[in-house]
Amino acid sequence: xxxxxxxxxxxxxxxxxLPPAAGAEFEEHLRQxxxxxxxxxxxxxLSRLLGTLAEPKLSPQVLHRLHRGAVHASQAGIxxxxxVVSAVAAxxxxxxxxxxxxxxxxxxxxxxxxxxxxxxxxxxxxxxxETGGEELALWxxxxxxxxxxxx
Amino acid sequence: xxxxxxxxxxYMSNEPEMPNHRGYPASxxxxxxxxxxxxxxxxxxxxxxxxxxxxxxxxxxxxVGNSADAEDILQETYTGAFRGLGSFRGQSxxxxxxxxxxxxxxxxxxxxxxxxKVISMDVDLAAADRRSVPSATGMxxxxxxxxxxIGALSPAxxxxxxxxxxxxxxxxxxxxxxxxxQGTVESxxxxxxxxxxxxLREYLSHE
Numbered sequence: 001x002x003x004x005x006x007x008x009x010x011x012x013x014x015x016x017x018l019p020p021a022a023g024a025e026f027e028e029h030l031r032q033x034x035x036x037x038x039x040x041x042x043x044x045x046l047s048r049l050l051g052t053l054a055e056p057k058l059s060p061q062v063l064h065r066l067h068r069g070a071v072h073a074s075q076a077g078i079x080x081x082x083x084v085v086s087a088v089a090a091x092x093x094x095x096x097x098x099x100x101x102x103x104x105x106x107x108x109x110x111x112x113x114x115x116x117x118x119x120x121x122x123x124x125x126x127x128x129x130e131t132g133g134e135e136l137a138l139w140x141x142x143x144x145x146x147x148x149x150x151x
Numbered sequence: 152x153x154x155x156x157x158x159x160x161x162y163m164s165n166e167p168e169m170p171n172h173r174g175y176p177a178s179x180x181x182x183x184x185x186x187x188x189x190x191x192x193x194x195x196x197x198x199x200x201x202x203x204x205x206x207x208x209x210x211x212x213x214x215v216g217n218s219a220d221a222e223d224i225l226q227e228t229y230t231g232a233f234r235g236l237g238s239f240r241g242q243s244x245x246x247x248x249x250x251x252x253x254x255x256x257x258x259x260x261x262x263x264x265x266x267x268k269v270i271s272m273d274v275d276l277a278a279a280d281r282r283s284v285p286s287a288t289g290m291x292x293x294x295x296x297x298x299x300x301i302g303a304l305s306p307a308x309x310x311x312x313x314x315x316x317x318x319x320x321x322x323x324x325x326x327x328x329x330x331x332x333q334g335t336v337e338s339x340x341x342x343x344x345x346x347x348x349x350x351l352r353e354y355l356s357h358e
């Protein structure tokens with residue numbers, strides 16, 4: 001076998017993998033190194049031998065099966081896309097419906113404030129603060145039943 | 152001189168064509184094809200088959216050594232590709248992406264076979280090459296021996312030989328497909344060629 005230290009470089013040269021400048025430099029080396037020149041001849045011969053292998057041909061039956069699989073895959077893709085689009089549309093519809101449902105009905109006038117709330121707001125701050133839970137509950141009941149208008 | 156060298160004379164008279172190194176980064180046509188695939192265009196799916204099936208089958212055949220398994224691997228490769236279209240980022244070419252899927256399928260196939268203790272490489276040239284090769288007995292003998300020699304290599308060495316010598320990929324392309332540094336590709340190729348030269352010495356005049 002080759003005793004020159006540039007054997008791996010020789011492979012790269014044979015495979016056309018050396019940059020142009022390195023390739024030119026290696027060709028110079030080849031002119032002076034009979035071992036590398038012989039090794040290169042071996043590599044070329046091996047490549048030619050491997051090149052005698054015929055490319056195995058794909059049978060028409062297999063190709064037909066692949067085409068069938070391709071059609072199924074494309075249909076599955078369209079179905080998936082349709083499902084995604086439907087799901088997104090349904091989600092948007094649902095969100096919009098909930099949003100619309102939660103919107104206050106537009107009666108053309110501002111929302112009426114319950115009487116008990118108005119009454120409570122009118123009280124002086126200290127009185128409200130002093131008011132116990134029981135009294136506050138009574139105000140609310142009065143407000144809701146319409147009996148709390150102390151004006 | 153090897154005793155079978157003379158038999159090769161007719162087949163080796165011409166210099167082999169220089170390997171065709173296709174651009175490996177995703178091209179514009181790749182991007183266009185992927186866009187159409189994602190839209191689910193049947194013609195695009197068909198084109199993915201028409202453009203790459205023969206290349207992938209040849210690759211699978213050389214990696215596993217028989218047409219039945221190569222066909223299974225090819226089918227699984229396309230199934231995986233169709234299913235994984237969404238994950239294709241377009242950072243490499245479609246060819247690289249498909250080759251990587253095929254390699255995974257071939258490795259899985261190899262593991263299954265190893266578990267079943269069916270490790271031998273059945274050289275099924277009779278089935279595959281009847282469809283493609285002239286019926287010259289001498290040539291078939293040579294091809295069977297070359298095929299057997301490739302089959303005798305370790306999977307790692309076989310891969311680099313198939314990619315470089317039979318498929319014409321550049322070192323960079325092989326490194327990308329295998330996910331290894333380029334230096335690893337070079338050293339594997341160097342050792343694989345030495346091994347092959349030993350196995351095929353009777354066909355090589357200079358050995």
